[in-house]
Amino acid sequence: xxxxxxxxxxxxxxxxxxxxxxxxxxxxxxxxxxxxxxxxxxxxxxxxxxxxxxxxxxxxxxxxxxxxxxxxxxxxxxxxxxxxxxxxxxxxxxxxxxxxxxxxxxxxxxxxxxxxxxxxxxxxxxxxxxxxxxxxxxxxxxxxxxxxxx
Numbered sequence: 620x621x622x623x624x625x626x627x628x629x630x631x632x633x634x635x636x637x638x639x640x641x642x643x644x645x646x647x648x649x650x651x652x653x654x655x656x657x658x659x660x661x662x663x664x665x666x667x668x669x670x671x672x673x674x675x676x677x678x679x680x681x682x683x684x685x686x687x688x689x690x691x692x693x694x695x696x697x698x699x700x701x702x703x704x705x706x707x708x709x710x711x712x713x714x715x716x717x718x719x720x721x722x723x724x725x726x727x728x729x730x731x732x733x734x735x736x737x738x739x740x741x742x743x744x745x746x747x748x749x750x751x752x753x754x755x756x757x758x759x760x761x762x763x764x765x766x767x768x769x
Contacts, residue, residue, distance in 0.1 A: 658680045667760040667761075670756065673700065686766060688734040724746045741766050747761075
């Protein structure tokens with residue numbers, strides 16, 4: 620499956636940082652930090668999935684790739700539900716449904732699984748709707764800077 624490379628895409632960057640700022644009320648980046656900083660150098664994990672029936676990841680910065688142990692080409696074809704172990708997927712879906720209703724969830728904590736099977740706990744995460752300036756929904760995104768192996 621060939622997917623668009625959104626890693627350094629300026630329009631997608633604007634959607635990520637713009638929707639975050641509008642919904643969370645704080646900036647995701649500093650004014651001089653562009654798509655390359657967010658993808659290559661941000662000290663936090665940042666992921667996004669689309670709106671397909673079984674959403675798949677469309678963005679994962681280098682920190683997220685290292686955390687989940689997937690390279691870009693693997694990440695952007697991965698159904699996002701596979702970031703959680705099977706027993707945790709129902710709780711994950713309830714959380715995403717709540718984000719759909721409320722627009723965002725802050726202080727998220729949950730267990731995720733890396734490609735190798737390594738389990739890790741995410742703490743202080745934020746999940747929000749990817750809504751552009753005209754109100755169109757493009758998916759959901761998540762960021763976290765605290766995680767630990769379990």
